[in-house]
Amino acid sequence: MREFLACGTLAPMQQSLFSSNKTSQDSKQPLFNRKDLNPAQYEAVTTTEGPVLVIAGAGSGKTRTLVYRVAFLLEQGIIPENILLLTFTRKAAQEMLNRASAILDDSCQQVLGGTFHAVANLLLRRHGYKLGYTANFSILDQADAQGIVNLIKSSLNLGGAGKRFPTKRLIINMFSRSVNKNIALENVVLDHYNHLAEYLDEILLIRDHYKKFKIEHGLMDYDDLLVNWKKLLARFPDVREEIANRFQYVLVDEYQDTNPIQAEIVRLIASSHNNVMVVGDDSQSIYSFRGADFRNIMDFPKIFPNTKIIRLEENYRSTQSILAVTNAIIERAEEKYTKTLFSNIAGVDKPRLFAARNEADQARYVVDNIMARHKEGVSYGEMAVLFRSSFHSFKLELELANHQIPFEKRGGQKLTESAHTKDVLAYLRVLANPQDNLSWNRILLQLEKVGPKTAQTILNTIKQNEEPFTALKNYPARNSWKKGVENLADMLLSLQKPGLSPVSLFDLVVEYYRPVFERIYHDDYPRRSRDLDQIRDIINGYASLQAFIDDTALDPPESRGAENLSEAADKLILSTVHSAKGLEWDTVFIIHLAEGKFPAAQSHLPEEQEEERRLLYVAATRAKKELHFIYPREVMSADRLSSLGRISPLLEDIPHDLLRQKNAPRTSFSQPAIQRFKKKVTDGELAAGTTVHHPFFGEGKIEKVLGPRRVDVFFQRHGRKILHLDYAKLEIL
DNA sequence: TGAGACGCTGTTTTT
């Protein structure tokens, strides 16, 4: 697997970092020149003993500092196994270790680097038995957890308890909030979800069942991974000693986004040797919904007395005109600890603010500017469009496809979260952990004539048995679905043949699953089918099934397949701000900077508004040379009436002379203009069977005319869509 | 008890 960003900004400078050819250890050549790092960075890299807190502003060389520190520690003779590097994503860890390898040597790859969750997983597979878990526990992702809540809800007959009963999504959020912030669930509900207080008893009841369900079936959700890691360290001094001994040097990235449990884990590992460095920026704390509190970073010195605090304040990323605006954004924060950033990078272009007429105009502006920039020689991969919520880019995605601009979307729904991926995974998960009822349930429901009730009955029977697959095969099924059960059982039994590689298991599963798949997703299986191919590519790289299953939950391999394709190199990036954290681009567009969109409509409380401000700060500080702020003045609501949209309050009071402003001409707020077609399609021309062409979906056939100006079309590549002729650019072929 | 059709709703953000 090739490194992803390692060849980014720091690469040209990196050449000079090689002190010389490090041929032998006895030549006391330094690893790097002092001038490769500024004094603050140098201090952070070389202060190897004792607690260190690095407050690192955006673009201040935080990653560089961590990379050098890893290399430096190893060069001092520390063995790689003694270093633990905790990062926010696995990709970030891998990238750092790759870069460290480039400075020193491949020994850097032995360093254990990854997310808190991934490391917890490793440790709990080994020591989890102390807490009553077997080594083959399954990890629940968000959707799995919600599925369990649903199961419980219906088993307790709480489904129709009232229309306002909280959704599974909300319920899981409450549980997670309670765990991560260490607040009793009662208080979470009463303080934060007060409008749901009438359901408190039911919510508590669901929580108890949820906990029980997880334990009975060998399941851990994301929060359990952290909580159990902490328990392991807190309750078992021998384990703590072993782990603390192993990880003599602990490095934590993005510390501003850790929650109290994670802080406690760090404390428990490091308090015996105190060799811990955490790096972060309170102004970039954007994960409070996961329990992070930007003030935690300032508490670090209280946990570790005699902490050396180092501040990195020179920005090496953006031009001064960009920083002038980002500083103005964050200056308005109520509370912050970092100072104003400065940069020596000259740049005349002020960031631009564009008031688009409407969403279409906004998309057009972005596309035009991207094409212009591309002509100037900036590759697509050096440009990004950022937004608050993943659905904000839908319209733009169509427009980009129209202009054949290649793009990759990050954030939002992942490959591994889609229903059909979960289906395939369920078979493999049952193989790895036969206790995994959720997956069992999913599999059984795929059988024709088997619904929730029957699935439950089957499950109760086969779970008694030592050999659930054999028990399934012998299950006294009704004639109408006996064949289905047998086929399923045969397939599962065939997976147990020893020595099968993960990819051959996958192939066996898909051979069975394909007909099921085409039946249950009959309206859009062609589109979904490509995902299955992608999964196959991904699983191909794994030697262990368990590792693959864990990664689908812990490190969703969204585009890892695409990364290997050579033409994947130059793609425009569309990303949520959250997923853009830590990255940088030559040119950045931030769209939908309108009230109700960014800041998100549901952030009311002052601290939530403050987080939205930090979020905008993170977005804007991603830009190196060019930055565009865009918002549509006319917003379309569901009822197809347009209304006035205001500029984001976060931008409202930015001094005007810091920005270059441009407004699209005003329009009257009437009915939205009807799209022009090359050949305007009228109702009369349409009938079932007509072949049509859509700019994004391609060729398709009309299945049904649903009414005036609405048609149901089946596209070869994308499956079934319902289109409205006033909005879809349909052509008759 | 399961399957399919219909209409409603609501939509942050991620490990």
Next chain:
DNA sequence: CAGCGTCTCA
């Protein structure tokens, strides 16, 4: 604009 719950029929 899909995912969910509800309703009806087999």
